[in-house]
Amino acid sequence: MSTPPKPLGRRLRLAAATTLGDLAAWASRRLGRGSGASIRGQILTRLAPNAFEDLVAGRRIIAVSGTNGKTTTTHMLAAAIKAGLGADASRMVTNTDGANLHYGLASALAKAPKADVAVLETDERVVADLIRLGRPEILVLLNFSRDQMDRHHEIKGLGRSWRDALIQAGPEGPTVIANADDPLVVWASREAKAVVWVDAASSWTGDGALCPNCGALLTHAPDGSTWDCPSCDLTKPPVAYRVEGTSIVLPDGSRHETKLNVPGAFNVSNAACALAAAVTWGVDPEVALDAFRTVKAPAGRFATASFGATTARLLLAKNPAGWTEALPLVHTNPVILAIDSVAADGKDVSWLWDVDYEQLAGRHVIATGPRAYDLAVRLSHADVEHDVILDLDAALARCAGPDVVDCIATYTPFQALLKKAGLR
Amino acid sequence: MKPVEIVLVYQSLLGIYGDQGNAKILVNRLKWRGIDAKLTSVEPGDALPADAALYLLGGGEDAAQVSAVNALREDGSLFNAVDDGAVVFAVCAGYQITGNSFTIGENDDVVEGLGLLDVDTRRGAKRAVGELLARWTRPDGSDYLLTGFENHGGYTRLGSAARPLAQVEIGIGNNGDGTEGAVQDRVIGTYPHGPVLARNPALADHLLELALDRHLDPLPDAEVEGLRAERLAFVRRTGR
Ligand SMILES: [Zn+2]
Numbered sequence: 182m183s184t185p186p187k188p189l190g191r192r193l194r195l196a197a198a199t200t201l202g203d204l205a206a207w208a209s210r211r212l213g214r215g216s217g218a219s220i221r222g223q224i225l226t227r228l229a230p231n232a233f234e235d236l237v238a239g240r241r242i243i244a245v246s247g248t249n250g251k252t253t254t255t256h257m258l259a260a261a262i263k264a265g266l267g268a269d270a271s272r273m274v275t276n277t278d279g280a281n282l283h284y285g286l287a288s289a290l291a292k293a294p295k296a297d298v299a300v301l302e303t304d305e306r307v308v309a310d311l312i313r314l315g316r317p318e319i320l321v322l323l324n325f326s327r328d329q330m331d332r333h334h335e336i337k338g339l340g341r342s343w344r345d346a347l348i349q350a351g352p353e354g355p356t357v358i359a360n361a362d363d364p365l366v367v368w369a370s371r372e373a374k375a376v377v378w379v380d381a382a383s384s385w386t387g388d389g390a391l392c393p394n395c396g397a398l399l400t401h402a403p404d405g406s407t408w409d410c411p412s413c414d415l416t417k418p419p420v421a422y423r424v425e426g427t428s429i430v431l432p433d434g435s436r437h438e439t440k441l442n443v444p445g446a447f448n449v450s451n452a453a454c455a456l457a458a459a460v461t462w463g464v465d466p467e468v469a470l471d472a473f474r475t476v477k478a479p480a481g482r483f484a485t486a487s488f489g490a491t492t493a494r495l496l497l498a499k500n501p502a503g504w505t506e507a508l509p510l511v512h513t514n515p516v517i518l519a520i521d522s523v524a525a526d527g528k529d530v531s532w533l534w535d536v537d538y539e540q541l542a543g544r545h546v547i548a549t550g551p552r553a554y555d556l557a558v559r560l561s562h563a564d565v566e567h568d569v570i571l572d573l574d575a576a577l578a579r580c581a582g583p584d585v586v587d588c589i590a591t592y593t594p595f596q597a598l599l600k601k602a603g604l605r
Numbered sequence: 606m607k608p609v610e611i612v613l614v615y616q617s618l619l620g621i622y623g624d625q626g627n628a629k630i631l632v633n634r635l636k637w638r639g640i641d642a643k644l645t646s647v648e649p650g651d652a653l654p655a656d657a658a659l660y661l662l663g664g665g666e667d668a669a670q671v672s673a674v675n676a677l678r679e680d681g682s683l684f685n686a687v688d689d690g691a692v693v694f695a696v697c698a699g700y701q702i703t704g705n706s707f708t709i710g711e712n713d714d715v716v717e718g719l720g721l722l723d724v725d726t727r728r729g730a731k732r733a734v735g736e737l738l739a740r741w742t743r744p745d746g747s748d749y750l751l752t753g754f755e756n757h758g759g760y761t762r763l764g765s766a767a768r769p770l771a772q773v774e775i776g777i778g779n780n781g782d783g784t785e786g787a788v789q790d791r792v793i794g795t796y797p798h799g800p801v802l803a804r805n806p807a808l809a810d811h812l813l814e815l816a817l818d819r820h821l822d823p824l825p826d827a828e829v830e831g832l833r834a835e836r837l838a839f840v841r842r843t844g845r
Contacts, residue, residue: 327621335666335667336666337666390617390618390669391618391666391668391669391672396668396671396672397672398617398618398649398672528735528754529622529754529756529799531622531623531626531754531798531799531800532622532623533623533626533800534623534624534625534626534629534799534800534803535620535623535625554828554831554832554835555803555832557828557831557832558803558828558829558832559626559800559803561826561828562626562629562630562633562803569828569831
């Protein structure tokens with residue numbers, strides 16, 4: 182596929198902005214202010230306001246979105262597509278740093294002008310624009326749950342934007358790889374020209390009470406295997422791929438053991454969606470699964486790192502669904518939980534009361550971060566023994582010793598941990 | 606003696622902001638004092654207990670509000686319980702539905718509420734999102750600061766039968782007129798949502814004292830005091 186010719190002025194501006202952005206990103210890295218991806222993107226969008234539009238056009242795009250699991254799924258899928266390309270691997274670009282808004286995508290794409298295949302982790306708010314301007318061939322929709330309610334007041338609003346964009350794109354739209362366990366994903370996806378449904382065996386149904394189509398109360402099977410709307414035609418669709426334990430069953434009935442190097446049932450769900458996308462793209466399933474196994478600590482998630490005399494395994498949890506996934510992975514005693522509430526975390530920590538911290542009973546929790554007191558009060562009501570150590574460094578130091586300590590953090594403290602560990 | 610029963614109403618519809626927290630807190634504050642308590646969680650289709658001490662309504666989206674009103678009206682027990690003297694504590698969307706009327710959707714369709722509070726809610730000029738600080742005058746005349754997080758598009762006006770729960774110091778509250786929440790007999794509505802009782806144990810104990818019709822001694826708790834101090838300092842520093 183070739184890029185449609187752009188007016189020379191716009192192309193030059195884009196080239197100049199890309200160079201300036203690179204320079205700023207380099208400076209940002211030198212100053213120890215992170216990867217520079219977002220400053221690069223900001224310069225791009227300021228100097229070349231059409232950068233997003235120009236950069237996504239003319240590429241073969243696979244996009245991954247959803248509230249939780251985007252980063253890991255994108256890493257797995259990118260590894261599989263790369264493996265599928267073999268010697269042509271440099272034809273593929275991906276945003277591994279997790280910068281997934283307009284400028285983050287523009288930034289990743291600007292760095293690889295010659296790559297004609299792009300695997301893009303895409304924020305929920307950018308999906309509609311990407312469908313419209315980038316015409317992705319494949320769109321993976323993982324799940325939809327409550328996240329930062331202080332900014333997104335209605336979960337359904339974002340789902341509606343996906344749905345409208347898919348309707349508008351019609352036959353030009355993507356093939357959607359969709360998690361059939363999630364009613365809002367199903368409602369949005371069923372308007373796509375083609376859908377590959379995946380039974381991802383998702384555990385979180387806390388946000389799927391009402392039918393997104395008609396508002397009736399959905400019925401869920403007691404074992405969580407299926408759901409249905411009693412008053413309209415929205416129901417769990419028959420699936421092509423399904424998760425069974427740690428295996429994935431393909432449409433031809435063949436069963437493939439995942440043997441991933443990232444933990445948790447939710448990563449098997451992510452792998453099932455990534456596998457459906459890779460196979461739809463034309464990658465052999467075993468080649469894809471082999472590639473998935475090379476993913477160990479995507480963007481620092483699940484990484485084990487040293488902080489002075491303390492060794493910690495880092496887990497990210499951004500919302501109740503994320504905590505529900507992360508808490509069962511905790512094996513250590515003590516365990517560190519870090520909570521913040523700046524804009525990137527969501528300013529409202531009411532969600533603490535929707536997370537089953539009761540399962541930590543018997544362990545000692547170090548509550549840290551600016552909202553440690555909110556967590557402490559929650560833990561008292563869950564009968565979980567704990568200390569409050571507001572400062573993150575002091576909390577880490579408390580756990581010095583030869584044993585690894587598990588540490589679950591919301592977005593901002595997680596980024597701080599990665600930086601302290603030299604992982605970003 | 607029969608355990609004090611606290612009913613968490615329709616968590617699947619009215620539980621968007623960690624609203625089950627208030628139920629946990631109330632039950633524990635009784636248990637920590639050696640008073641036998643029982644939490645009953647009721648979903649639409651289940652019968653609501655008619656003789657519980659305290660009923661909790663939480664936050665939810667528009668469609669959920671309508672479903673909750675319909676289900677509660679069909680069930681009917683909440684109205685009988687209120688007539689018999691039960692306490693109702695309703696936050697955010699739950700507060701709105703206990704009123705005479707509220708609006709939903711982009712066209713601001715007016716929906717009839719439960720009529721337990723003489724208040725009416727209409728869409729406001731701008732959504733109220735952020736920390737809220739309000740001064741509550743307790744039954745004994747002493748003042749207590751209520752701290753919480755509000756997130757609502759509806760603005761609520763009080764009729765003559767309801768009186769405000771508290772006076773706003775920082776934030777929007779009912780509608781920007783300086784009042785926050787509403788009280789009518791033993792029904793209390795308020796905007797700070799979700800686990801508002803975690804930050805305001807005195808309000809939790811006030812609800813329990815109403816429900817039990819007896820005085821409760823305070824429970825000293827350094828962590829809750831730490832939380833209150835941190836939140837009060839934050840809202841005064843940032844203004845929101
Ligand atoms: Zn329906």
